[in-house]
Amino acid sequence: MAVFTIVVPFYQREDGILRRALTSVFSQKFQDLDLVVVDDASPHPLSAELASLPEEQRARIHAVRQENAGPGGARNTGLDHVPAGTRYVAFLDSDDFWTPDHLANAYQSMEAHNADCYFASIEGGEEFDYHFGIADLERTEASKRLSDHPPVIEIPDIASVMLKNWAFLHLSAMVIGRPLIETKRFDAALRLAAEDVLFFCDCMLAAKRVILCAAPGALRGEGVNIFHGVDNASPEFLRQQFITWMALDRLEQRFAGRPSEIETINQYKTRARQQALWGQMAGLRRRRRPDFSLLARWAWRDPRLLGSVVGLAAGKLKR
Template sequence: MAKLTVIIPFYQKEPGILTRALASVFAQEFKDFDIIVVDDESPYPADGDVVTFSQEERARIRILRQENAGPGGARNTGLDHVSPETEFVAFLDSDDAWTAGHLALAHAAMTRFDANCYFASITGGDAFYYHFGIDDLEKTETVERLSENPLLIEIPGLTQVMLKNWSFLHLSSMVIGRPLIDTVRFDAALRLAAEDVLFFCDCVLAARRVVLGGVAGAVRGEGINIFHGVDNDSPEFLSQQFNTWVALDRMESRFAERPAEVASLRSYKQTARRQALWSQARRVKHRKLPQFDLLARWALRDPRILASAIQLAVGKFSR
């Protein structure tokens, strides 16, 4: 069996996007891998992008088909089908691509430093402006250099750093090992937002050791990915913010004994409330009814959103 399994969730509506991702996998210097593509009831089937590869390459690809379960559910299906003999799992979004040395660097770092969680840097276009590299963490955080070339670091207080700003983390540059493969899963209910951040936290908390690499392991794609692209005025935006709040609330329970982390999470939760309420205020401004059903569900889980709504209303009337 392969030493490493690549998991690619797939839900696209244009041909060619998966071809680019798979080509970057087959271009890896590290060759001991197999691939699981989870076709999450994609409008454009995964098979159409796989036929372009050689018979030998196609033999290393397993396509699993399922009813639509969202990105977290698709990745969970992939994790559930990883061979017990596989030592590592690397994630790749179907519209992203790896740099040629990504798997080799990840495998070497995790083996040398006995780590079972690894994050590389990732690059992207102008739309990815908020993301920053692992090497930038040295400018603001206390880090320990494990290697100069390639740059490998670890951060003793990684959870606090993550919760201040997790924009240096991305699933397409993440590799995990045993026992995380067996025990950590995505919350599939958190569609549209935050399932990745909750997974990051759970992996870091459960990991034996986490190593971060300064070399870019992936390039974020510019393709059409139906998992993303929810704008502030779309009906899905309220669901996105609610899911974000739910994920943050669950993370808060995991960090109950860590005051700094709890403070960060509560601040993010309040931001999610405000974003949600502003979206509903814009609906009213455009003579549309608020999304009362979801707001009621939110208020049952989180009565503080009512206080935030009153504060918003008072602020508008005072102006």
């Protein structure tokens, strides 16, 4: 049985994206691995991506096809198909790819430090400029250096640190061990936003030890994202912000009794409300009717949305 199972959700519209990711897997220095690739009803067929692989590589891939369930649902299916003897699960989005040392660094570090949750740094191009690496985090937060080769650190109460800014985290650079493999799942209902943040938090809070590696483990694919991004001009923007608010509401429950963390989460909630309403105002200027049904649904669950509406209207009147 392989030490690592790689979980890859697949939903693409272009040829060759997944093959690039799989090439980076089969180029790892640590090769005690197998893969679960979940075809989430991809418009581009999975068979076309796998056909050109050598037979010995295809034999290490367990392909699972399902009705479209979104990124969280696809990863949950992957986790459900991890063999019982697997010690570690590494995630890789099909449009990202790994550096050759990623699994070797993860294995060495997790074994040496008895950790069951690991994050490496991820790097990308200009479109990824909001992201920052573990080395930057080490400079700004109180941390303990555990090793230099690879450069691994530990940060006390990492879940609380994550709340301030989680842009150093990415699923394609994450590895988990048992029992997290058996007990933690993504909230599949959060299809447009934040299902990864909630998963990060749940794993951090449940892990016996979380360690962070400053060496780059993954490179972000440019140009094609596994699930399409949504900007504030998109009809889906309001739904994305509502889902973000729902994720934050669930995150708040994880930190019950911790006032500082609750205050931070409430600031994010306020931002989600404001961005949603600004997006609806922008749509109105483009003669697009507001989504009153979703706004009413949101307000029913979150009466503070109405206060944000009043505040926005008052600001407009003052100007």
